[in-house]
Amino acid sequence: MNIFTFIFLLLIHKSVYAKDANTINFIKLFIQNDQKPTHLIYGGLCWKKSNYLGVHYNTGLRMNDIINKLVVELSTIGVRTSASFKPKSKYQDHAILYLTDLDCAQSKAIISYALSKELFQFTYRWLVLVTSKQLQQSKISLLMNGSVLVDSDLVLAERVGNHFKMVEMHRPGLNGSMITTPRGFYNGSFVDVRPHRELYRRRRNMMGHPITMSNVIQDSNSTREHLPKEDRLELQYDSITKACWSAAKIGFEMINATAKYIFSYRYGYKVDGQWSGMIADLYSNKADVGTNCVIFRDRFDVVTYTDLVAPMRMLFIFRQPPLAYVANVFYLPFSTRVWVTIAVCTAIATVTLYLASKVELVLTKASTQQQLDGGICDALLLTMSAVTQQGCYLEPRRAPGRMMVFVLFTALMALYAAYSANIVVLLQAPSDSIRSLPQLANAKITLAANDVDYNHFVFNQSKEPLHTSIRDRVFPENGKARLYSLADGVERIRKGLFALHSVAEPVYRQIEATFLESEKCDIATVDYLVTFDSFTPVRKGSPYLELIRVVHKQIRESGIQSAIRKRFLVSKPHCTTKMSSFSSVGLMDMRPVLILMLYGVAVSVTIVIGEIAVYKLMNRYKRSSKVQLIKVMK
Numbered sequence: 001m002n003i004f005t006f007i008f009l010l011l012i013h014k015s016v017y018a019k020d021a022n023t024i025n026f027i028k029l030f031i032q033n034d035q036k037p038t039h040l041i042y043g044g045l046c047w048k049k050s051n052y053l054g055v056h057y058n059t060g061l062r063m064n065d066i067i068n069k070l071v072v073e074l075s076t077i078g079v080r081t082s083a084s085f086k087p088k089s090k091y092q093d094h095a096i097l098y099l100t101d102l103d104c105a106q107s108k109a110i111i112s113y114a115l116s117k118e119l120f121q122f123t124y125r126w127l128v129l130v131t132s133k134q135l136q137q138s139k140i141s142l143l144m145n146g147s148v149l150v151d152s153d154l155v156l157a158e159r160v161g162n163h164f165k166m167v168e169m170h171r172p173g174l175n176g177s178m179i180t181t182p183r184g185f186y187n188g189s190f191v192d193v194r195p196h197r198e199l200y201r202r203r204r205n206m207m208g209h210p211i212t213m214s215n216v217i218q219d220s221n222s223t224r225e226h227l228p229k230e231d232r233l234e235l236q237y238d239s240i241t242k243a244c245w246s247a248a249k250i251g252f253e254m255i256n257a258t259a260k261y262i263f264s265y266r267y268g269y270k271v272d273g274q275w276s277g278m279i280a281d282l283y284s285n286k287a288d289v290g291t292n293c294v295i296f297r298d299r300f301d302v303v304t305y306t307d308l309v310a311p312m313r314m315l316f317i318f319r320q321p322p323l324a325y326v327a328n329v330f331y332l333p334f335s336t337r338v339w340v341t342i343a344v345c346t347a348i349a350t351v352t353l354y355l356a357s358k359v360e361l362v363l364t365k366a367s368t369q370q371q372l373d374g375g376i377c378d379a380l381l382l383t384m385s386a387v388t389q390q391g392c393y394l395e396p397r398r399a400p401g402r403m404m405v406f407v408l409f410t411a412l413m414a415l416y417a418a419y420s421a422n423i424v425v426l427l428q429a430p431s432d433s434i435r436s437l438p439q440l441a442n443a444k445i446t447l448a449a450n451d452v453d454y455n456h457f458v459f460n461q462s463k464e465p466l467h468t469s470i471r472d473r474v475f476p477e478n479g480k481a482r483l484y485s486l487a488d489g490v491e492r493i494r495k496g497l498f499a500l501h502s503v504a505e506p507v508y509r510q511i512e513a514t515f516l517e518s519e520k521c522d523i524a525t526v527d528y529l530v531t532f533d534s535f536t537p538v539r540k541g542s543p544y545l546e547l548i549r550v551v552h553k554q555i556r557e558s559g560i561q562s563a564i565r566k567r568f569l570v571s572k573p574h575c576t577t578k579m580s581s582f583s584s585v586g587l588m589d590m591r592p593v594l595i596l597m598l599y600g601v602a603v604s605v606t607i608v609i610g611e612i613a614v615y616k617l618m619n620r621y622k623r624s625s626k627v628q629l630i631k632v633m634k
């Protein structure tokens with residue numbers, strides 16, 4: 001090697017070295033500019049040869065030198081570096097920045113690997129270096145063809161001399177063409193030209209790419225016609241679906257996407273291990289977004305839930321049974337202590353009256369008809385007639401006894417006023433007896449379900465004994481399933497002692513249409529599955545997830561969502577005029593009294609029979625003893 005060659009190589013070495021230092025500085029500034037926790041993973045780097053002048057400079061040492069220098073430089077700003085592409089823990093994903101250099105041959109394998117493992121998705125960031133886009137066309141078109149979609153953060157940095165020019169690349173969808181936006185440049189200092197640092201703020205223009213929504217029809221096929229028109233007609237059918245579509249459509253407009261729709265006849269449950277309905281549409285990529293649906297654990301495998309658009313709950317809806325059905329209203333006005341006190345007072349009054357009448361009898365000698373005859377029976381009769389607020393022809397003739405009766409009447413008058421006032425309220429009061437699922441399961445009330453698709457599935461979601469016992473009442477083992485149309489079911493709710501399981505909104509609408517104001521007062525609901533509210537499902541791993549999330553939040557914050565709710569949905573009916581109506585008292589309300597009368601009749605008949613029997617026995621005994629006497633006398 002002559003001296004000139006040596007000097008030449010030395011010069012190249014220097015300039016190559018300067019170039020590498022430049023690259024390292026660029027990477028460092030790039031990471032610092034992002035201001036994010038970063039874990040750099042590099043792959044497909046071949047920094048052992050200089051492609052600057054096309055001179056190969058292949059000592060293994062040098063490559064290690066440059067990468068070592070990169071690692072050391074980055075460690076000074078607190079960035080970890082590694083060469084392993086295998087993700088270790090998904091909790092670190094948000095920090096990962098992948099680095100590759102298209103000038104190196106291995107980078108093709110790296111990109112193919114990343115595409116197959118979907119490593120261009122959100123949270124992963126990419127920095128791709130290239131010297132000449134023309135020379136590396138095949139690799140770039142590999143990227144262009146791959147799923148570098150709206151959620152990918154890929155920066156292509158092109159070397160121009162000692163400078164770098166950065167562009168961002170993404171495609172709005174697999175059918176869309178690549179959109180390139182400038183990211184900034186590096187000329188020794190780093191200049192960032194992004195209008196917004198937030199990724200999804202920069203991705204809000206989908207350039208008319210279609211996003212498909214799957215709409216669930218449960219009530220009527222007329223929804224196919226009215227939903228796309230958004231004409232708010234026939235809102236009694238699938239109003240939740242229509243509200244969700246209206247909100248979603250505004251969201252699609254906000255991101256300049258074309259709204260497309262398909263229809264599905266089921267929310268989506270596993271049938272023989274396969275998803276069906278809307279969830280299947282999402283899973284098989286026929287749609288990206290769905291109608292609000294309830295969160296079930298198994299759905300988490302295939303969808304992610306975003307925002308709540310229309311509140312949707314599946315509930316048992318019923319009118320609380322009247323109090324008289326669940327408790328003895330004639331006992332309720334007073335507490336047990338008061339009843340005991342009344343009994344004790346009555347006993348004391350009887351005893352004192354009895355004593356007073358005894359004394360009276362001794363003093364007056366001649367007893368009249370209306371006077372107490374000094375026996376306990378008369379005293380008891382007098383107190384009982386006072387307790388029941390009835391008159392009695394017997395009365396004491398002298399002051400002590402009369403004082404007793406006076407005190408008794410006064411005390412009982414106050415009690416009676418309180419009692420009768422209370423009874424009137426209690427006879428009309430709805431009970432508050434059913435407030436939880438176990439109470440509903442124990443109540444003597446018909447359990448049924450709205451005759452729509454989801455009710456065939458939700459009852460099978462839980463295997464708990466309480467839930468299965470309720471399912472067996474709605475779907476009896478042998479016999480017809482208790483499924484009613486909405487109108488029929490709500491009419492039965494109105495008549496009482498009937499609970500209908502349904503999505504609440506259509507039932508509320510029907511209640512508002514058919515119930516009297518006072519009939520709305522005692523409407524109660526019990527949640528069968530005790531789930532969360534319903535949320536909008538998006539396919540798991542969909543590139544649009546974050547965009548949809550953001551626009552849904554904006555729709556909610558701007559108040560559009562609540563406007564949509566008010567236009568499409570009916571909330572739980574409230575009664576304004578509580579207790580103003582007359583409610584008739586039926587036989588059921590009087591049941592305890594009737595039962596008491598029956599007992600009384602039974603007891604009196606038994607006593608009559610007993611008396612007759614005793615009388616007959618006595619007569620026979622007397623007769624036989626007379627006969628014996630006569631025999632003996634004879």
Ligand SMILES: *[C@@H]1O[C@H](CO)[C@@H](O)[C@H](O)[C@H]1NC(C)=O
Nearest residue numbers: 138140141142143144145146
């Ligand atoms: C890109 O995709 C199209 C159609 O899928 C295919 O014809 C073409 O060969 C692909 N290009 C590359 C570079 O893979």
Ligand SMILES: *[C@@H]1O[C@H](CO)[C@@H](O)[C@H](O)[C@H]1NC(C)=O
Nearest residue numbers: 173174175176209210211285
């Ligand atoms: C892509 O475009 C073609 C033709 O325009 C169309 O047939 C196909 O359904 C589109 N694919 C997607 C996923 O949109």
Ligand SMILES: *[C@@H]1O[C@H](CO)[C@@H](O)[C@H](O)[C@H]1NC(C)=O
Nearest residue numbers: 163185186187188189190191
């Ligand atoms: C880099 O470019 C910026 C903006 O054009 C300029 O202000 C700055 O002076 C340049 N830095 C160098 C070192 O050339």
Ligand SMILES: *[C@@H]1O[C@H](CO)[C@@H](O)[C@H](O)[C@H]1NC(C)=O
Nearest residue numbers: 205206207208209255256257
């Ligand atoms: C929305 O997308 C269309 C392409 O469908 C495009 O022509 C238009 O410029 C976009 N609108 C905005 C505001 O960028």
Ligand SMILES: *[C@@H]1O[C@H](CO)[C@@H](O)[C@H](O)[C@H]1NC(C)=O
Nearest residue numbers: 217218219220221222224265
């Ligand atoms: C609604 O349309 C679907 C498919 O077109 C059909 O299977 C279903 O029976 C229709 N339902 C009613 C109530 O007409």
Ligand SMILES: *[C@@H]1O[C@H](CO)[C@@H](O)[C@H](O)[C@H]1NC(C)=O
Nearest residue numbers: 271456457458459460461475
């Ligand atoms: C629900 O479970 C019952 C009993 O296990 C079964 O007979 C019925 O077919 C199931 N329904 C559905 C829709 O899977």
